Amino acid sequence: MAKTTIAGLFLDPTVITSQTAESSIAGDDVVLLYDTSASAFRKMTRTNFVAGLGGPSQATQSAIKDETNEDTYAPPDLIKHSPGVAKAWGTMTSATVLQTPSYGLSGVADDDTGRTTWSFSVNFSDIDYAPIGSGDSSSNGDINIDTDFPAVGSIQTQARSNINGHAEVDARMSIAVFGDQ
Numbered sequence: 001m002a003k004t005t006i007a008g009l010f011l012d013p014t015v016i017t018s019q020t021a022e023s024s025i026a027g028d029d030v031v032l033l034y035d036t037s038a039s040a041f042r043k044m045t046r047t048n049f050v051a052g053l054g055g056p057s058q059a060t061q062s063a064i065k066d067e068t069n070e071d072t073y074a075p076p077d078l079i080k081h082s083p084g085v086a087k088a089w090g091t092m093t094s095a096t097v098l099q100t101p102s103y104g105l106s107g108v109a110d111d112d113t114g115r116t117t118w119s120f121s122v123n124f125s126d127i128d129y130a131p132i133g134s135g136d137s138s139s140n141g142d143i144n145i146d147t148d149f150p151a152v153g154s155i156q157t158q159a160r161s162n163i164n165g166h167a168e169v170d171a172r173m174s175i176a177v178f179g180d181q
Contacts, residue, residue: 065180081181087129088120089176094169104177114159114167122181123152129179133157137168145173 022029027047035042059072064081079085090102096110109117133145137159146158159171 086176091174125180135173
């Protein structure tokens with residue numbers, strides 16, 4: 001059998017290659033490594049080996065919100081706190097029914113002809129948020145969506161015809177809101 005020298009020690013190349021392949025690995029499984037500081041082979045559990053590899057840790061909500069420059073990753077459940085992500089979005093029909101899916105909205109209410117209040121599931125930290133709206137009308141085509149009366153827990157929209165500027169009753173409206181919650 002041919003031998004390979006590693007710092008004065010001998011390891012037959014078939015010691016590893018002739019072993020049965022493992023399809024899963026447990027935390028207490030053992031790996032063989034060569035410790036250069038001790039000039040010797042050592043064993044280590046998979047759990048200890050992986051823990052020593054390092055790598056990025058999970059970002060905190062405030063780190064994501066503040067866009068902190070650090071070696072972390074944003075987990076899926078915290079992405080919603082990123083400044084560039086809409087905190088609320090949805091579409092409502094002319095019957096003032098919030099369509100599914102929607103996100104961050106707890107409901108809509110018909111306030112007046114073409115005027116709707118959109119309520120947020122989570123309040124914004126202040127009224128300095130950015131709402132974006134769009135819509136269409138079965139009778140007048142495209143419409144403008146004006147936003148008005150921002151509050152931390154809701155915002156009103158007014159649907160107006162692009163043709164004559166009048167308030168729209170049968171409008172289908174969509175809204176997305178960006179800001180800090």
